[in-house]
Amino acid sequence: xxATLTAPAPTxxxxxxxxxxxxxxxxxxxxxxxVVALLAVMLLTLCVGERSYSPVDVLRVVLGQHVDGxxxxxxxxxxxxxxxxxxxxxxxxxxxxxxxxxxxxxLASPDVIGISAGSSAAAVVAITAFSIxxxxxxxxxxxxxxxxxxxIYALSWRRGVHGTRLxxxxxxxxxxxDSVISYTLSRAAIYDVNEAMRWLxxxxxxxxxxxxxxxxxxxxxxxxxxxVLSRRLxxxxxxxxxxxxxxxxxxxxxxxxxxxxxxxxxxxxxxxxPIAFVAFLAGPIAHRLVRGSGALLWPAALVGALxxxxxxxxxxxxxxxxxxxxxxxGVLGAPYLLWLLAxxxxxxxxx
Amino acid sequence: MRRRRVLxxxxxVAVLVLFSVASLAxxxxxxxxxxxxxxxxxxxxxxxAQAAVHARIPRTVLxxxxGAALGLAGAVMQGLTRNPLADxxxxxxxxxxxxxxVVGIAWFxxxxxxxxxxxxxxxxxxxxxxxxxxxxxxxEGATPLKLALAGAATTAAISSMxxxxxxxxxxxxxxxxxxxxxxxxxxxxxxxxxxxxFFVVGALLALASARGLDALALGDDLAVGLGQRTGxxxxxxxxAAVLLAxxxxxxxxPIAFVGLVMPHxxxxxxxxxxxxxxxxxxxxxxxxxLGADVLGRILTRPQDLEVGIMTALLGAPFFIVIIRRSxxxxx
Numbered sequence: 133x134x135a136t137l138t139a140p141a142p143t144x145x146x147x148x149x150x151x152x153x154x155x156x157x158x159x160x161x162x163x164x165x166x167v168v169a170l171l172a173v174m175l176l177t178l179c180v181g182e183r184s185y186s187p188v189d190v191l192r193v194v195l196g197q198h199v200d201g202x203x204x205x206x207x208x209x210x211x212x213x214x215x216x217x218x219x220x221x222x223x224x225x226x227x228x229x230x231x232x233x234x235x236x237x238x239l240a241s242p243d244v245i246g247i248s249a250g251s252s253a254a255a256v257v258a259i260t261a262f263s264i265x266x267x268x269x270x271x272x273x274x275x276x277x278x279x280x281x282x283x284i285y286a287l288s289w290r291r292g293v294h295g296t297r298l299x300x301x302x303x304x305x306x307x308x309x310d311s312v313i314s315y316t317l318s319r320a321a322i323y324d325v326n327e328a329m330r331w332l333x334x335x336x337x338x339x340x341x342x343x344x345x346x347x348x349x350x351x352x353x354x355x356x357x358x359x360v361l362s363r364r365l366x367x368x369x370x371x372x373x374x375x376x377x378x379x380x381x382x383x384x385x386x387x388x389x390x391x392x393x394x395x396x397x398x399x400x401x402x403x404x405x406p407i408a409f410v411a412f413l414a415g416p417i418a419h420r421l422v423r424g425s426g427a428l429l430w431p432a433a434l435v436g437a438l439x440x441x442x443x444x445x446x447x448x449x450x451x452x453x454x455x456x457x458x459x460x461x462g463v464l465g466a467p468y469l470l471w472l473l474a475x476x477x478x479x480x481x482x483x
Numbered sequence: 484m485r486r487r488r489v490l491x492x493x494x495x496v497a498v499l500v501l502f503s504v505a506s507l508a509x510x511x512x513x514x515x516x517x518x519x520x521x522x523x524x525x526x527x528x529x530x531x532a533q534a535a536v537h538a539r540i541p542r543t544v545l546x547x548x549x550g551a552a553l554g555l556a557g558a559v560m561q562g563l564t565r566n567p568l569a570d571x572x573x574x575x576x577x578x579x580x581x582x583x584x585v586v587g588i589a590w591f592x593x594x595x596x597x598x599x600x601x602x603x604x605x606x607x608x609x610x611x612x613x614x615x616x617x618x619x620x621x622x623e624g625a626t627p628l629k630l631a632l633a634g635a636a637t638t639a640a641i642s643s644m645x646x647x648x649x650x651x652x653x654x655x656x657x658x659x660x661x662x663x664x665x666x667x668x669x670x671x672x673x674x675x676x677x678x679x680x681f682f683v684v685g686a687l688l689a690l691a692s693a694r695g696l697d698a699l700a701l702g703d704d705l706a707v708g709l710g711q712r713t714g715x716x717x718x719x720x721x722x723a724a725v726l727l728a729x730x731x732x733x734x735x736x737p738i739a740f741v742g743l744v745m746p747h748x749x750x751x752x753x754x755x756x757x758x759x760x761x762x763x764x765x766x767x768x769x770x771x772x773l774g775a776d777v778l779g780r781i782l783t784r785p786q787d788l789e790v791g792i793m794t795a796l797l798g799a800p801f802f803i804v805i806i807r808r809s810x811x812x813x814x
Contacts, residue, residue: 239632244639287803296628297806300568303635304802307572307739311795314664315788333646408643412636453651462643469640473617473633 159426166421166434173441174218178210181449208340216339216403217440217457219347221410223400225436226358228411229418229428230393233365234386235295238476241412242397245299246306248406250280251398253309255405256316256331267346270402274350277398280305281390334407334458336444343403350399355433358392362429365389408462409469410439416472488759491752495766499547502773506543507536509780510787545670546773546790549731550741552682554768556727557742558749558761559689562696563720564615567747567805568627571607571728572739575637579610580732582641582648589648589655597677600733604681607729611721613637627809665736665791667776678730685726686765692719693757700755738791740798741768747805771797 142150178190185202192199193206228241242248254276258264264272284305288298313331367380368389375382397411414436415428422431443464444457451460507523508514514522514532522536553571560569571577583606587593593602614637618630649655695716698706706713731738749763772790775797779788 237632239636244632244635287807290807300628300631300806301803303573303631304799304806306635307802308795308799311664311739311792315792318664318789333643408639455647455650459643459646459650462640463647466640466643469636470613470617473636474620 155425159422159431162421162425162431163434166431166438170218170434170438170441173438173445174214177214177217177441177445178206181205181210212341212344213336213339213444214441215344216347217336217444218437219344219351220336220400220404220407221414221437221440222355222433223347223351223396223436224407224411224440225414225418225433226355226429227393227396227400228413228436229415229432230358230362230365230389230396231411232415233369233428234389234393235299236369236371237295237299238416238472239412240295240299240302241415242393243406243409243411244306245302246284246304246309247277247281247302247394247397248401248411249306249309249313251277251401252331252406253312253316255402256313259331260316260319266342270346270350270399273402274395274398277394277401278391280309281394285387285390331405332458333456333462334401334405334410335456336404336440337456339404347399347403350395354392354396354399358396359429361385361389361392362427365429366427404440405458407440407443407458409465410436410443410461413439413461413465413468487752488763491749491763492766494752495763495770498770499766499773502770502777503543503547505777506546506773507539509777510535510539510784541670541672541675542667542776543773544672545675545735546667546776547769548675548679548682549667549735549738550769550772551765552685552727552731552768553738553741553772554745554749554764554766555686555689555761556724556731557744557768558746558757558764559692559696559720559724559727560742561746562699562757562760563717563724564630565700566627566630567809568631568743568802570740570743571724571732572737573631573743573802574634575610575614575641576607576725576728577732577737577739578638578641578645579606579608579613580604580729581737582606582610582645584733585645585648585655589652596674596733600678600681600730603733604725604729607732608721608725610637610641611725611728664789665738665794666789667735667772668787668789670734674734678734681726681730685723685730688719688723688726689761692716692723693761696720696757697755700757736791738772738794740794740802741771744798744801745771747801 175187175190178194179185179187183201183205185199185206189199189202190206193202194211199206228243231240231242231245231247232238251273255269255273258269258272284298284302287305288294288301290297317332364375364380364385367375367378368382368385369375370378372382375385400407414432417439418428418431418435421435422428439461440457443461447455447457447460504519507519508516512532512535514536518530518532519536521530522533523540557570560571560574561567563569580603583602584599587599587602593599614630614633617637618626618633695706695711698709698711699713699716701709703713706716728742745767746760746764749760749767753759753763772794775793776787776790779790779793782788
C-alpha cells in the first residue's frame with residue numbers, strides 16, 4: 133500500500149506513449165502472424181495434393197532446379213495457382229477495405245455495389261462475343277471496372293458525392309450488369325462450366341503463368357500506391373467536414389482512392405473472376421484482429437490472400453467434389469456476412 | 484385526383500390491350516391482324532401463322548399474371564416497409580425462392596411445379612423475414628439504404644449457395660441456367676392453372692390489407708391510435724407479398740424491378756391511397772412485363788431476349804432516378 137503511494141504518478145504523456153507503443157507492437161505482431169500463416173498455407177498447398185512432395189523437393193523447384201515430376205506438378209500447376217491466389221487476395225482485400233473505409237459502411241464492398249460485376253460482365257462479353265484472352269482480357273476488365281465505377285460516381289454526383297447515394301446507385305448498376313452476365317452465359321455454348329463459374333463466382337482453375345505475370349506487375353504498382361494514399365483514407369473516416377478541416381479535400385481524395393481501389397479489384401477480377409465475399413470479409417476480419425491498433429490496409433490484404441488460398445485448397449481437396457474457390461468463400465462467408473450485417477446495423481455501420 | 488384516376492385507368496387499359504395484341508402478333512414470325520383474330524378465336528390447324536398465335540396465348544396470359552403479381556407485391560412491400568425502394572428482387576425474396584426451388588430439384592428430385600411451388604413460398608418467406616429483420620435492426624429502423632444493402636448482400640450469399648448446389652449436379656445446372664434469367668417462354672396452361680389459385684389468394688389478401696396500409700403510412704403510433712392492429716396488418720401484407728412474389732418466381736424465374744417501378748408510376752395517377760394504388764400497380768405491372776417481353780422478342784428476332792433481362796435493363800435506370808431525386812436524409 134505504501135508502495136503505491138510513494139511510486140511517482142506517470143505523466144499523461146508517458147501513458148499516451150506507452151499506449152501507442154503497445155498498439156504498434158500489437159499491429160506488428162498481427163502482421164507477422166499473418167505473413168507466417170500465409171507462408172505456411174502456401175507451403176501446404178504446394179506440397180500436399182493428389183500427389184504429395186516433400187518440402188525439400190518443393191523448395192528446390194521454387195529455386196529453379198529440376199525435380200522429376202515435381203517440376204511440372206509444382207512448378208507449372210501449383211505455384212502459379214498459389215501465387216495468383218495470393219495476389220488476387222491482396223488485391224481484393226486492399227480494394228475492399230478501401231471501399232469500406234471510404235464509404236464508411238462495411239456493406240459497401242465492391243462486390244456488393246457492382247464494381248466487380250462491371251469487370252465480370254466486360255470479361256464475359258469479351259470472351260464470348262470477341263474471343264479476347266490473355267493480357268488484352270485483363271485490360272478490358274480493368275477498363276470496364278474503372279468505367280463502371282466512373283458511371284456510378286457520375287450518377288451519384290449531386291452537389292458532391294454522398295456515400296449513401298453512391299451505394300444505392302451501385303446496387304442498381306450491379307443488378308443491371310448481373311443480368312447482362314446471365315444473358316451472355318445463357319446464350320453462349322457452355323462447353324466448360326468452369327469458365328462460366330469463374331465469371332459468376334470466381335475460380336483459380338485457369339491460373340497459369342501467363343495470368344500471374346500481368347497480375348504481379350499490376351499489384352506491384354497499385355499496392356504501394358494504395359499504401360501511400362491510405363493516410364487520406366484515415367482522414368476521410370472522420371467524415372467529410374472533419375477531413376476537409378484537416379486539409380484533406382473529401383471529394384478529391386475520394387476520387388483518387390476510388391480509382392486505385394477500383395483498379396485493384398478489377399485486376400483481381402480479370403485474373404480469377406469476382407471471388408465471392410473476399411473483398412467484403414477481409415476488412416472486417418482484419419479489423420477484429422488489429423482492434424484499432426493501426427492501419428487496416430495491409431492486414432486486410434493479407435487476410436484476403438489467406439482467405440483465397442484456404443478457400444481454394446478446401447474447394448480442391450477437402451470437400452469431395454471439386455468446387456471453385458468462389459463457391460467455397462461464398463458459402464463459408466455467407467453466415468459471417470449475415471451476422472456482420474445484423475451487428476453493423478445495430479452499431480451504426482462503419483468498420 | 485378523380486379525373487387523373489379515370490385517365491390512368493383508360494391509359495392502362497389501352498396499353499394492356501395494345502401489348503396483348505402485340506404479344507400475340509410479334510415473335511420469330513410476325514403475324515397479320517386477321518390471323519391474330521383467327522388464331523385466338525378458332526385456329527385453323529394447318530395455318531402456321533394462326534398456330535403461332537395460338538401458341539403465344541399462354542405466354543401472354545402468363546405475362547399478364549406475373550406482371551400483375553409482381554406489381555402488386557411491390558406496392559404492398561413498399562407500403563409495409565414505408566420504403567420507396569422495396570421490391571421482391573432487390574430485397575432478396577426472389578433469390579430465397581430460387582434457392583429453395585433449386586434444392587428441391589437437385590436434392591429431393593422434385594420436377595413438378597405444384598411440388599416445388601411450396602418450397603418457393605417457404606424460401607420467399609424466409610428470405611423476406613431475414614432481410615427485413617436485418618435491415619430494421621438499429622435506431623432508425625428500416626431505412627431504404629439498410630434494406631437495400633441487406634437485400635443485395637443476402638442475394639449475393641444465396642446465389643453462392645445456389646452455385647454450390649448446382650455445381651454438384653450438371654443436369655440441374657443445364658436447366659437452371661435458363662430458369663435463372665426469368666422468362667415467360669416456357670408457359671403452358673396447365674402450369675398457369677396450378678399457380679392461379681395462389682395468385683388469386685395473394686391478390687385478395689393484398690386488397691384486404693389496403694386500408695391497413697393507408698393507416699400504416701401515417702406511422703405506427705398513429706395507426707394504433709386510429710384503431711388498427713399494426714401486427715396483423717404487417718402479417719397480412721407480408722403473406723400477400725410472399726404468395727405473389729413466390730408464385731411469380733416459381734413459374735417465371737426471378738424477375739426484378741417490376742415491383743419497384745410500377746407502384747411509383749401508379750402513384751402519379753392515384754395518389755397515395757392504397758385502395759386505388761394496389762389495383763393500378765397490378766395493371767401497370769402487367770403492362771410493363773408484357774411490354775418488356777414483346778420488346779425483347781422484337782429486339783433480338785428471331786430469338787427472344789428473356790423478360791427478366793429486359794426488366795433489369797429498363798428498371799435499374801428508374802431506380803437510379805428515384806435515388807437521385809430523394810434527399811440523402813431520407814435514404
